[in-house]
Amino acid sequence: MNLVSFIAGEKALWGVTAGDGVLALSPEFPEFPTLRDVIAAQAIPQVLGAAQGRAASHAAGSFALQIPIPNPEKIICVGVNFPERNAEYKDGKDAPANMSLFPRFARGFSGHGAALIRPPESEQLDYEGEIAVVIGKPGRRIAESEALSHIAGLTLCNEGTIRDWVRHAKFNVTQGKNWDRSGAMGPWLVPFTDPAQILDIAIETRVNGELRQSDRTGRMLFPVARQIAYISTFTTLVPGDIIVTGTPTGAGARFDPPIWLKPGDLVEISAEGIGMLTNEVADE
Known part of the structure; x- marks a missing residue:
């Protein structure tokens, strides 16, 4: 049973997966307008029980x-987080001691089944x-040994990027990472109960059925x-804060010549224990 946010009859609701459908729970919990409020109240066990x-x-x-x-307060993305990703930049530099980070905005993402x-x-x-x-529990200067206890759940992300716009300035990539509905997130939130859910699991990306990315979180x-x-x-x-944890090698920009997504392409992202995020590409 996983948590979902959805639209039905032009009304925004939240609930849980139930077979091939969903069970709306938000009408029964008016004190929690969104899943972010459920998480903030530490109420996931309560709503799952209901x-x-x-x-x-x-x-x-x-x-x-x-x-x-x-409605997350912030979405923070981690860049260049797999060994071969650093080599893809072909700049002769070793992987940095600290991670690369950039922000994304919620309106830059579609839900599962919607168009990229x-x-x-x-x-x-x-x-x-x-x-x-x-994130499920607030914190500042969280110790690494305690960090996983701050996670509420896991989901999948297609961190869609407009590549030429990440080079519109000298140092930042924000422009290329925040086009409306250029990425996707979902399909649901898997409650996090065990470190094994994230420590070493496989993640894969397919485009029109062709495997393009494949790696394991243990290699981050x-x-x-x-x-x-x-x-x-x-x-x-x-x-409710979201950390997008990094992509394996194999994005379209790294092919020679590059392979860009085009209308009609189907992108499928899957990970062990989480599920599959599926979106078709369309022109604006």
Whole structure:
């Protein structure tokens, strides 16, 4: 049973997966307008308990999934976090001692099953399959040994990027990383109960059925616990914050010539124990 945010009849709701459909729980918990509020109240066990043994309230096809946390305070992405990713830059430099970070905005993501949008300003829409962690317990200067206890759940992310726009300035990539609906997140939030859920699991990306990315979280240069500890050094992490943990080698930009996403392409990102995030590409 996983947590979902969704739209049904133009109404934003949250609930849990139930077979092929979903069970809306937000009407029963008006004190929690969104899943972010559920997480902040440490109420995931309570809402999961309320759903036990119940059937779907909305059948498949009658709702549209949103990104699991539609209103996070912040989304922070970790770049160049797998060994071969550093080599892809071909700059002759060793992997840095500290992680590369950049922000993304919630409106840059579609939900599972919705379109990834290629804007008219560029044809260089690229994919990046990643695992995202959602913070459940606030903290500042969190010790690495305690970091995983601050996670509420896991989801998947296509950290879609407009490649030529990440080079519009000298030092930052923000422009290329924040086009509306250029990425995706979902399909749901898997409650985090065991470090084994993140320590060494496989993540893969396929485009039109072709395997493009494949690696394991155990090979991350900066493991998730270190990410949480490092990020919380300079900013307070709060419930609902999302950390997008890094993509393996194999994005379209790294082919020769590059292979950009085009309308009609189907991108599937999967990870052990989390599920599969699927989106088709469309022009704006």
